[in-house]
Amino acid sequence: MKGFPALTAWQKLQVFYQGILENGDKRTDSxxxxxxxxxxxxIFLCYLLLIWAGPKLMANRQPVNLKPVLIVYNFAMVCLSAYMFYEFTASSWLAGYNLLCQPVDYSSSPLAMRMARVCWLFYFSKVIELSDTIFFILRKKNSQLTFLHVYHHTTMIFNWWAGVKYVAGGQSFMIGLINSLVHVIMYLYYGLASLGPHMSKYLWWKRYLTSLQLIQFFIVTIHTTYNLFTDCDFPDTMNMIVVAYSLSLIALFSNFYYRSYLAKKKSAYKKT
Structure with missing residues (x-):
């Protein structure tokens, strides 16, 4: 309009940022x-700094013995994941969630708030899980600091910040429910492994754990894609982000599975 100067790039950025702050779920905003x-x-920047500086600081030091810490941490994460799985299941069941199409209930009803709270707890658990990387660095397990590891940990905290900020409930509950169940099994594996080398003979199922992780991504992709193409009152933007993210994880985990199991099997077969 005439008489109104055009906004500068900085002013546009301020308007955009203000929109991020103001357009979220008022229940979870505080x-x-x-x-x-x-x-x-x-937290993300500190995490990246840690990944860059940590191995350098540990280069001339002995690995830290974290066995007691790892035992407590891993089994505590089993309990936390089991609790979140129960809360996602109970909240959705009692609220009568439709598995194929479930809009977010933005009311302050007890069940809506219960679902929002477990969504936040799941989000915060992803911040806690950044400790996995710290433990790798302190134990000088730098080979574990792969692109897949860093990508998965960093993107989850941002995805679930957006989830709790804008859609704390509704269709997004499915991701938390499935992932919590997978993490019960995953942290149980790591908890048993942290008890010592004598547990190795009982941990033959690591390959199937990776398969389970892949299955969860396929389920989430199919579920979200269906929701994306149906008339459901859930933001398509969020659905598109979830589908794109799930596909990226399928590609990365499939590559990990191939290199870790199939390629090694082919190599061993050729040697014989």
Whole structure:
């Protein structure tokens, strides 16, 4: 319009950022690490700094013995994941969720708030899981600091910040429910492994754990794609992000599975 100067790039950025802050779910807005992306962004930057500096600081040091810490951490994560799986299941069941199409209930009803709270807890659990990387660095297991590991950990915290900020409930519950169940099994595996080498003979099922992780991504992709092409009152933007992200994880985990199991099997077969 005439008489109104065009907004500068900085002003447009300010308007955009203000929209991020103001257009979220008012129920979760005051909860820790939700209102603004800045705190979780700072955690992300500190995490990247740790990955860069940590191995350098540990280069001339002996690996830290974290056995007691790992035992407590892994089994605590089993309990936390089991609790979140129960809460996702109970909240969705009692609220009568439709598995194929479930809009977000933005009311302050007890069941809607119960679902929102477990969504936040799941989001916060992804921040806790950044500890996995710290333990690798302190134990000088730098080979574990792969692109897949870093990508998965960093993207999950941002995806679930957006989930809790804008869609704390509805269709997004399916991701938390399935992932929590998978993490019960995953952290149980790592908890048993942390008990010592004598447990190795009982941990033959690591390959199937990777398969289970892939299955969850396929389920989430199919579920979200169906929702994307149906008339469901759930943001298509979020659905598209979930589908794209799930496909990226399928590609990365498939590559990991091939290199870790199939390629080694072919190599061993050729040697014989």
């Amino acid at each position: 909860w820790p690490l939700v209102h603004s992306p800045v705190p979780i962004g700072c």
